[in-house]
Amino acid sequence: MAIATPQWKPQVLQKRRTQHDLIPSSWHLSETALTTAPLSSIETIRTSNILTKDELAWTETTDIRHLVTLIATRQVTSEQLTTAFCKRAAVAQQLTKCLTEIIFDKALARAKQLDEHLARTGAVVGPLHGVPVSVKDRFDVEGVDTTVGGSSGGEGALVGSGGSILGIGTDIGGSIRVPSGLQGLYSISPTTGRVPWDCSFLHQHYLVPPVAGPMASSLATAEYFMERLLASAPWNVDPHATPIPWRTELATPPTDRKLRLGVVFDDGIVKPQPPVARAMRETVQALRAAGHEVIEWDTSLHVPATEMWNKAILGDGGSHCRKLCEIIDEPLIEGMVVGTEKDMLSLDEREKVRTTTI
Structure with missing residues (x-):
């Protein structure tokens, strides 16, 4: 007797076809590349010949401030930069299935508008003028579907592949922190109310409210996001946002004293993998050798x-x-x-x- 196909499976297949069709054919990997791809998506991206030398360089920049400067000084157009990241995200999608909603056309149309504005006025629009970023599919984006569950794993894979220099994830039990750790990224899972997001407060089924925060390949990019976001005074728009600016002096390492740091090797619930534990021990040794105080935190x-x-x-x-x-x-x-x-x-x-x- 034939087994009935669950009704959700055809919908999944249709969604995958739609995603495939939204990627320009010139950005498609060959069947050979797909079937013989190495474990690292980055290696395939670099050798695919889909991105130019400049596009590879731009998308492998880790400090978002550099890209902001390139656009503001008209060394690169937003359209050029956005095309580069769209290409890289498209290749990453074919290798890792990291995307749910693909809106390359809207991104490129907006990039052209920003380029025209900069050429006409000489002024940038906002702190990220023309630099494309990505968001986890829990945020409502006009004109596209919103996934109501899931983790930030796709965001982590996208940023880890260089398909985005800055991703915004959400976290309630590790959804920012775990993917970032697996991809070697920097991230912040902030205190509730630090980053405005209505889902944290309006969905009453959350007894533990989730939070939104940055995922990036550098600490500088994560810090830039927090600094510029809070400089916009989001509490004037969202009354649930905590009215505290980004305090640069607290984020800057002191020069007149050594640091006192806490470390947790194993809290009894989540045990780091051996390579991670080794890296932590080596980091502690290096910090102590530099004269800093490192305290093993009591997790009781x-x-x-x-x-x-x-x-x-x-x-x-x-x-x-x-x-x-x-x-x-x-x-x-x-x-x-x-x-x-x-x-x-x-x-x-x-x-x-x-x-x-x-």
Whole structure:
């Protein structure tokens, strides 16, 4: 007897066809390149001959301020830079399936507008004038679908492949931090309210509100994002945003004293892989050799907080995830942490968790 095909699978295949068709044919990898691609997408991107020498150089820049300067001084147009990143993102997509919504046409149209504005007025528009960036598919973008679940893994793979110099991810249990760690990126999972995002506050099913933050190949780019975003005073638009500017003096290493740093090798819940643990030990040794004080942090204080987080994150009994899956009858991803009926919290229990101070 034939097994019926779940209704969500044809939709997935159609979505993949649509994604494929949105990539210009001149940016397609050959079948040979796809079937013999090495583990590193970067190697394939560099040898694909799809990007020019200049485009490779631009997309392998790690400090976004350099690209901002190139455009502002008219050494490179936004259209040229955006084309380069679109090409690289297209190749990365074919190798890693890191994208959900492909809007190269809109990006290039906006780039042309910005180039015309700069040529006409001599002035830039905003702190990232003409530099393309990417956002996790949890943010509402006009004219495209929004994915209601998932992690920032695609964002991490895209930035790690050089298809974007700056990605904006979201985090509730590691969705910014884990992909960034796996890709060797710099990221910030900020305190709730630091980066404005209405999903953190308007979706009442979140007892633990998620946050938005930058993912980048350099600390300078992550810091530039935070600095320029907060310089725009987002709390005047979003009343839930914390009205505290970026304090450069606190982010600048002191010159008149040594640093005092804490390190966690294993908190009893997440144990680093051996190569990561080795790198951490080598870093600690180097810091101490330079005269800095490094303290191994006591994680016993984390236990009640972790227990509270688990209780809160599972508090809806998994109903939200099940409802989302029921929309197209798609099963939960294996390994996804979702509550069960025994985890369900009553309104009184939810309020108690929400107001508990640890």
